[in-house]
Amino acid sequence: MKSENLTAWALNELSAEEQAQLEAELQADPAAQEAAASNKEFCGFLTRELRDESLALTPEQRALLFKTPVHKVLSAASAFEPKPLRWWQRPAIPMAAAAAVIVMGALAAYYLNDSAEKVEPAVAESKYKLEEIRVAASPKPSSSAIPKSIGAPPAPSSLLNRTAAAASSRIVSMSAADAPADLLATGVTAEKIAALKDTSLGQNRVAATQQAGQAAVNWAEQSPASPMPMLASAPSASSAGVSGMGGIQKIGAGNMTLNGGSTYAGQSTLTLGGNLTFTGNNTYTGGTTIAGSGGMIISNPEPEALTGMVAAGGKVIHLERSGQTAVLFPNQEDYAKFVENPLTSVAREPLSTFSTDVDTASYANVRRFLNINARPPRDAVRIEELINYFPSSEPAPAADSKQPFAVTVEMAACPWQPQHRLTRINLKGRDMPAGEKPSNLVFLVDVSGSMDHPEKLPLVQRSLRMLTERLGENDHVAMVTYAGGTRVVLPSTNGVKKADIIAAIDQLTAGGSTHGSAGIKLAYEQAVSGFIQGGVNRVILCTDGDFNVGLSSPQELEGFITEKARSGVFLSVLGFGTGNLKDRTMQTLADKGNGNHAYIDSVSEARKVLVEQMQGTLVTIAKDVKIQVEFNPAIIREYRLIGYEKRLLAKEDFNDDTKDAGEIGAGHSVTALYELVPANLPPGTTPAPLVDKLKYQTDSVQLAAPAPVKTLNAGSNEALTVKLRYKEPEGTTSKLIEVPVNDDARALEKASAEFKFTAAVAGFGMLMRESSYSGSLTWDRVRTLAREGKGSDALGYRGEFLQLIEKAAAGK
Amino acid sequence: MHDAEHTFLLAALERYERPLIRYAHSFTNDLEEARDVVQDVFVKLSQNAASVDPPRLAAWLFTVCKNRALDHLRKQSRLIVMETESFDLETSPTPRPGEEMESRETAATLRGLIDKLPTRQREAVTLKFISGLEYKEISEVMKTSIGNVGYLIHHGVQALRTRWQEMEAEPQGAACAH
Numbered sequence: 001m002k003s004e005n006l007t008a009w010a011l012n013e014l015s016a017e018e019q020a021q022l023e024a025e026l027q028a029d030p031a032a033q034e035a036a037a038s039n040k041e042f043c044g045f046l047t048r049e050l051r052d053e054s055l056a057l058t059p060e061q062r063a064l065l066f067k068t069p070v071h072k073v074l075s076a077a078s079a080f081e082p083k084p085l086r087w088w089q090r091p092a093i094p095m096a097a098a099a100a101v102i103v104m105g106a107l108a109a110y111y112l113n114d115s116a117e118k119v120e121p122a123v124a125e126s127k128y129k130l131e132e133i134r135v136a137a138s139p140k141p142s143s144s145a146i147p148k149s150i151g152a153p154p155a156p157s158s159l160l161n162r163t164a165a166a167a168s169s170r171i172v173s174m175s176a177a178d179a180p181a182d183l184l185a186t187g188v189t190a191e192k193i194a195a196l197k198d199t200s201l202g203q204n205r206v207a208a209t210q211q212a213g214q215a216a217v218n219w220a221e222q223s224p225a226s227p228m229p230m231l232a233s234a235p236s237a238s239s240a241g242v243s244g245m246g247g248i249q250k251i252g253a254g255n256m257t258l259n260g261g262s263t264y265a266g267q268s269t270l271t272l273g274g275n276l277t278f279t280g281n282n283t284y285t286g287g288t289t290i291a292g293s294g295g296m297i298i299s300n301p302e303p304e305a306l307t308g309m310v311a312a313g314g315k316v317i318h319l320e321r322s323g324q325t326a327v328l329f330p331n332q333e334d335y336a337k338f339v340e341n342p343l344t345s346v347a348r349e350p351l352s353t354f355s356t357d358v359d360t361a362s363y364a365n366v367r368r369f370l371n372i373n374a375r376p377p378r379d380a381v382r383i384e385e386l387i388n389y390f391p392s393s394e395p396a397p398a399a400d401s402k403q404p405f406a407v408t409v410e411m412a413a414c415p416w417q418p419q420h421r422l423t424r425i426n427l428k429g430r431d432m433p434a435g436e437k438p439s440n441l442v443f444l445v446d447v448s449g450s451m452d453h454p455e456k457l458p459l460v461q462r463s464l465r466m467l468t469e470r471l472g473e474n475d476h477v478a479m480v481t482y483a484g485g486t487r488v489v490l491p492s493t494n495g496v497k498k499a500d501i502i503a504a505i506d507q508l509t510a511g512g513s514t515h516g517s518a519g520i521k522l523a524y525e526q527a528v529s530g531f532i533q534g535g536v537n538r539v540i541l542c543t544d545g546d547f548n549v550g551l552s553s554p555q556e557l558e559g560f561i562t563e564k565a566r567s568g569v570f571l572s573v574l575g576f577g578t579g580n581l582k583d584r585t586m587q588t589l590a591d592k593g594n595g596n597h598a599y600i601d602s603v604s605e606a607r608k609v610l611v612e613q614m615q616g617t618l619v620t621i622a623k624d625v626k627i628q629v630e631f632n633p634a635i636i637r638e639y640r641l642i643g644y645e646k647r648l649l650a651k652e653d654f655n656d657d658t659k660d661a662g663e664i665g666a667g668h669s670v671t672a673l674y675e676l677v678p679a680n681l682p683p684g685t686t687p688a689p690l691v692d693k694l695k696y697q698t699d700s701v702q703l704a705a706p707a708p709v710k711t712l713n714a715g716s717n718e719a720l721t722v723k724l725r726y727k728e729p730e731g732t733t734s735k736l737i738e739v740p741v742n743d744d745a746r747a748l749e750k751a752s753a754e755f756k757f758t759a760a761v762a763g764f765g766m767l768m769r770e771s772s773y774s775g776s777l778t779w780d781r782v783r784t785l786a787r788e789g790k791g792s793d794a795l796g797y798r799g800e801f802l803q804l805i806e807k808a809a810a811g812k
Numbered sequence: 813m814h815d816a817e818h819t820f821l822l823a824a825l826e827r828y829e830r831p832l833i834r835y836a837h838s839f840t841n842d843l844e845e846a847r848d849v850v851q852d853v854f855v856k857l858s859q860n861a862a863s864v865d866p867p868r869l870a871a872w873l874f875t876v877c878k879n880r881a882l883d884h885l886r887k888q889s890r891l892i893v894m895e896t897e898s899f900d901l902e903t904s905p906t907p908r909p910g911e912e913m914e915s916r917e918t919a920a921t922l923r924g925l926i927d928k929l930p931t932r933q934r935e936a937v938t939l940k941f942i943s944g945l946e947y948k949e950i951s952e953v954m955k956t957s958i959g960n961v962g963y964l965i966h967h968g969v970q971a972l973r974t975r976w977q978e979m980e981a982e983p984q985g986a987a988c989a990h
Contacts, residue, residue: 042973046941047944057850602955
């Protein structure tokens, strides 16, 4: 019995299940029972004594409060007790999509007719009952094949009219131009193609709001009996956040929330860049396709709504019911861009080449999903970013050592394929004591209207304050903000003048549109004008990613940043807030700008990035770090690089110093894993598909039966050689490190703690991604490995990871 | 002002005004400031009613309240030295019947004990017992897991209980205001 549970029990905070279990345990133990009772009595005493409050606002304050203009009509009844059949507005719906087309089709009779449906609803008695829905993806590529693939239990049956039969669809096309709110509303055109019959949709209101500035567009969905055109109105919108929104780059930034109690059935198609969130007592059957980079979240807030999630790219449907999550991938083929690396034959491809990556954004993102009991979209799970989130405990080379990083390679049995080997390659960057290098920092802060959110600008401010606390007399800080216009709010200021810097940070307020590229230009100008030779010159961009590119195209912006990176100014991109869909843009910017990208979802994450790993974030010790591994076919038959799918390089790029690759910061560690199939394993375990004999040439490596490989160094016991190329931060020619590796036939039990922990994180990612290579892997195995590899965990990251494993395992 | 807005704000005010002021007070140590903070919070609510998700209203209010209170504190700390002694919230112009007095003193004593808890425990205990939030809401406000909230509250309560029992045992102690 956990002692915390006794207090939770006394406060009525346990779930029914936990409560029953605890009470059963208490029954058996009179002493514990007495202790629990007295604990409960004391909790009751505290509650009684402390809750009795006489505090209130003064009458004047109250009066003033009710004179403040209110922007939004809100149903008072629904505010505290969400009622079925009632839509209300929901947060964060920048409808910035230049053209967001929603086709909501309803095939209400769908699941009624399909008796073979595996996910037959079973919530008749209790609407609170947890229900997990999980259906395999439809294999057909056509999106019209999707609706069969998902079914949801009905909400309280009163909501559901089972006679609903006719197919219907609704097209709402929204286009947000550079316009204030009223124009935004006129930009909404609604076309009703057909309507649901016999359903009670009369009271539903679909509301979309422009988050940046609380402009709102409502349109009422009328019952089909009186097919009225949709009403669009934009009550009392503040025009600040709306003007300037739009533009084609905004596709992908649009969020939409449908909230309330209604019944949706059948096939829905949604073309929307951003998030679509459904909340309320809704029932959904059929499938929904989302085109564009957004995600879709459907949550039923019984007992509590879970919203505000990020769907990072790809087409994905989330369906949450009371904390359970089902994820549907409508069409696997849409993920072609991000399929995991396959097992590759050493005879055919003896070289594996990739760029290092120290980004960690994916981990923070996955964590946020799990913390709201949702499953992240597969493409949001980038295994290398999960692995590299955890600083490895290998010793770093001394600050004055010749090589900027130490290389460790370890090989042991593979946890999910015991006959396979797993190789862990770790690069540990040398530490750089704070203050060693003078720094010239430019904070570039997005203060557009969308940043006006407790988890955005206030968190940016706190993060920057934390960073400022660490600065010294050798450091200089300037700050540039961008919204509708661009301003230097703090000229380059010495790090000892903390009060000035903090005052400037405190004065930031959000409002207006987003004109990011002008901000970037100005920030780079500031950085160049204060350039410190041999120092840290860096622009730190803080944004929610709602990045309106003012240069003519994203390519131009990338080109601009690439060029600036050559000037020696580096870029860090810090992403903030939920509803962030420009993960990809930010990552691209960071890559092009010789920088790093972190996602800051909490104060503790800000502390990790800006305080605990400040040197890693700010000081680059090596750039264009590439790894190439050559495998010895006599020892290894096949290999598979785990993660780094988006970082693969052509083998020729390895020696090409013009090819950009990843940076490593001070104290950073970069870890990569290879799963290896030993050559002595009986063949046939992993049959490799062979291609036909070539018709026009013979000397290709892709022969039906690989020509016998001429082994060099036949006597060598080396399984592989790891080669690294890197440049000094200001260098242009690369240096090479080579590390040959023997397989010492190490069992997994004998592996180091770091090896086990890395394997656990990779396994976690593989299970989250539903990897086809996960073999015998289970959550239990992941948990055991993580525990064994936890080590001292001074900063608590690994302990948190163990908690995430529990959440992921519970939601599987 | 629209009726529905009014009702919404009023309902939010009724439910959360006191818990918020008490919570703000745990940062500001000053009743007037706490009131100002909470007024700001409700002004912000009225402006952001559209973007506040009703089921997460509590978490939203307390998060905004905390940020505001800390902002106040920061501005304040630059100007004047913080009063270390807790402001007595219970000063009242009219005398009260003895029994009620006693109860109020008990509450004041308990709050004094809460103030001595470690920061995180203090915050969790305040949000639970004074503000009446659920663990889940507390976890959102404190940006931590529900498990951690349970841990903090449990240990906070145990510490309070031990201390309270000690005070009861020694009638000359600080608790003996009555």
